[in-house]
Amino acid sequence: MPVYRAPVRDHVFVINELIQFEKYAEALGYEDGDADTIAAVFEEAGRLADEVFFPINQSGDEEGCKLDNHVVTVPTGFAEAYKTYCEGGWAGLTADPNYGGQGMPQVLGVMVEEMFTAANHSLFLYMHLTHSAAHAMHGWASQELKDTYLEKLVSGEWTGTMNLTEPHAGTDLGMIRTKAEPNGDGTYSIEGTKIFITAGEHEMAENIVHLVLAKLPGAPEGTKGISLFVVPKFLPTEAGEPGERNQVFCQSIEHKMGIKGSATCVLNYDGAKGWLIGSENNGLRAMFTMMNSARLAVGLEGSGKAEIAYQNGVAYATDRIQGRAATGPVNSNKPADPIIVHADVRRMLMTQRAFSEGARALAGEIALNLDITFKSQDAEAKQVADDFVQLMTPVAKAFFTDEGFNAANATVQIFGGHGYIGEHGVEQYVRDCRISQLYEGTNGIQSMDLAGRKLSINGGRAVKTYLATADALLALHGEDAEMADFVKPMLPALESLKQATQWIMDNRAANPQNTGAAAVDYCRLFGIVALGLQWVKMARVCIDTLAAGTDEADFYQNKLVVARYYMARSLAEHSGLLERIETGADPIMALAAEAF
Amino acid sequence: MKVLVAIKRVVDYNVRVQVKPDGSGVAIDGVKMSVNPFCEIAVEEAMRLKEAGKATEVVVVTIGVEKAQDQLRSALAMGADRAIHVTTDAQMQPLGVARVLQKLVDEEQPGLVLMGKQAIDDDCSQTGQMLAAILGWPQATFAGKLEIDGDKATVAREVDAGLETLNVDLPAVVTTDLRLNEPRYIKIPDIMKAKKKPLDKRPLDELGVDLGPQLTTTKVAPPAQRQPGKKVADVAELVSELKERGLV
Known part of the structure; x- marks a missing residue:
């Protein structure tokens, strides 16, 4: 049986002792940024990760998602867990209080993501994309669109997606073909096919808000001709409730190496009604707002994976007896010693731990700088903080996920042949972590972004x-x-x-x-x-x-x-x-x- | 009706406790502490009574070190209206706790006292019973189901033979068992609200309570290590082995 306990004490160490966020809280306008509140929130997040997210991680992987007549069924327990998460106010943890958010600092928002994604990568993707969509709309959408959508996204009643990729256009978004024709009433008619859409279809929420990149008629070639649209699954009524079904349907779901509990959809837009976000041909800038926070979140998938891999490695290495310690038996009343006595096993565990604790500290510093970027009144401090975030985002995305993958792989190694067997649950971490090195821009692209x-x-x-x-x-x-x-x-x-x-x-x-x-x-x-x-x-x-x-x-x-x-x-x-x-x-x- | 809920700060149920080398107790320095799980169930039940309109106010109380206020805040975040913290660094025992609670019951005049059936650290399972006795109130312990109807409570108790249903007159002391309910997850806005709720500090020595006779702990020791087993060839060898060890 796999194990996971959110490392709450270490999160408290990073934010309250290493960064000492309390010293910044007041100047940044966070009245609830004191050490006690931060510890209490971590405590509760840890409880949710341990008791709600983690118990359906392995079963969700085994069960996967099913598609029947455009309807996706998520694994057993996901819908209930999603509901518990939303009821606790976690969907809007850092969101604007004007739209029902809790207005908590990024140092909390970012750090709890590590616990949730470690406990259940697939499940947390449904939440994380919603958060990113809300973030992009908050930054770029008109007041009218914000009033229609934001409260629903912040509460988690509606979930969000980001639609960039098309079959022939992945990294090179300049080549997308999805078209947006003006309807003459301020709305647009969207035509095209989007692939790899995480959480593109499911029935956990009453509506899904797709943010879609498309081209207007006569738009310039390449990335300068891309606009961003909001396309809801159900068109909101006057009262703001889900109404008529929009013409966007899930054509198929991918059969993947990992994150099997997450529905990765092919979405067909067949004259679906959409609304422009921001100005024409400026879609990529808005999408990048979404992608920066998403990239950091993906980095945390890596460090979170290292943590859960480490914990399972320790559990097995202290329980499994095999061979004797090089320095003589430590367990003389048993036929063999636990494998944690061996230097090579220790090497793997120490590498995992040194990385995961180090990454947690760096994530904390990035999060602090996000808070400064968003809330500081000091223009110079803001610029320094933003430079730091821009510089470290590709590092966190690529390095954390590469090392997370290595850590997951090391735990399979610690388990020996048993690690390769599904029921022990640790090969799942290798398969799940593999996607983190690929999506939100491959790690090669991240490295190019950094070095270039x-x-x-x-x-x-x-x-x-x-x-x-x-x-x-x-x-x-x-x-x-x-x-x-x-x-x-x-x-x-x-x-x-x-x-x-x-x-x-x-x-x-x-x-x-x-x-x-x-x-x-x-x-x-x-x-x-x-x-x-x-x-x-x-x-x-x-x-x-x-x-x-x-x-x-x-x-x-x-x-x-x-x-x-x-x-x-x-x-x-x-x-x-x-x-x-x-x-x-x-x-x-x-x-x-x-x-x- | 006012409900008084008594809770205890204990070593978290996930912690593997270690006996101190000098045998004076278990090491709790730097160990994660939480609300005793049975007490958490008591808080949850009080909240459900309030939400059902049966209780008007929920007051949560604990007796212990300064840091025990974390556990009170946690109960306040679950929804309790206010808290009383009887502060002391002394090691409390059931009779002393019952006497302190008696004093608070006199002050607060609740219609119901709810508390966990036992604490997972010392497993005494005595405080609720003692409190009912010294108050002269009815008691219903190990509650698996609780219904309030006017000035009476119906309690299904979990006993060895199954469920025993009692009707008690209020005010009464009810201690809560594991299956009574499943405590809720705390909502983030409630963590913030809890910070602003009243938390009254009452130093133990100012309450003027005689804690009564105290037990003395002479020694704490971990269970003996299991010795390795031995394979015997046949029944005859087994019998002689058992005899040799004086087991038959």
């Missing part, structure tokens, strides 16, 4: 600030002998990141393929260094808390042990990655295309 666009925008201002801040952090703690174990290993790693950054900036003009050749390694290097910096900060908090005296000494001492593991082992990759980056595109591109 994010390094050049505003003359590389974001990365320069980031590196300078890192220098300052290490200088600040470099004086302290207690911090030497953490600062010393970070110095060469940070140097590698600087050198790699400079190499990409210096060599992109010489050969346009250099950025692409370096991108994936660069993104990984960035992730490894970014988590290292988080471990430096966490070590500081642990050392200080222990010095001040605490009744939780084990918690902080263990964190320091994990910090040392990260410095000794996880960080060590930096030099190899730099070496690879600096070889450039030539070795990759040398073989003629015909020779493949």
